[in-house]
Amino acid sequence: MNGVIVVFGREPVPGRTKTRLAHAIGAKRAAAVSRALLERTLAEAAATGVPVVLSLAAPLTGVWSPPGGVAVEVQCGGDLGRRMGDAFARRFAAGAERVLLVGSDCPGADAGRLGAALGLLDTHPVVLGPARDGGYWAIGQRAPGVDCFTGVPWSSPETLRATRERLRGLGVSWAETVALADVDTVEDLERLQREGPGFR
16 A cells, blocks of 8 residues: 655744753754754655655745655644644545654654554554653554544643544554654753764
């Protein structure tokens, strides 16, 4: 089955991205971290060999340009659940059979893990990539998709648990990948620098 990876992110412009991190290290440095993470995620997604779409919270300003070969779209309005649901609907309407949405700030989301998550959609209608903060670094669906976002609290330690409950209530089975960590705070960044010297 054909697949698409959709990377959810923000253009790495100072003041518009990684605001929690910016409080500790400044807006310019936070934007530099955001850019490094975003470009790594896009490169790893491209390395899987499937089409990649960058889904942005706002239109590009021209300060930064995505790598060649990456399609860019702007998310619809509404909360995160509505925006993710719309991203799935767009891809399914365009003919995709498997769609994987990933965040742009999870350095552990390499090509192998992304490809494995897509592969799980061959045998499961939904795949979740748990994040260590209680959310998820990835969520995937097989066409035609299900509404697994209604009633889920966003940016919460309960996001993953509530999504599981939603799927259970719908009678939809799912698979889960390895849990990974996002980079949202200066503590996350320090941990990344300890564990992944290539990100210094």
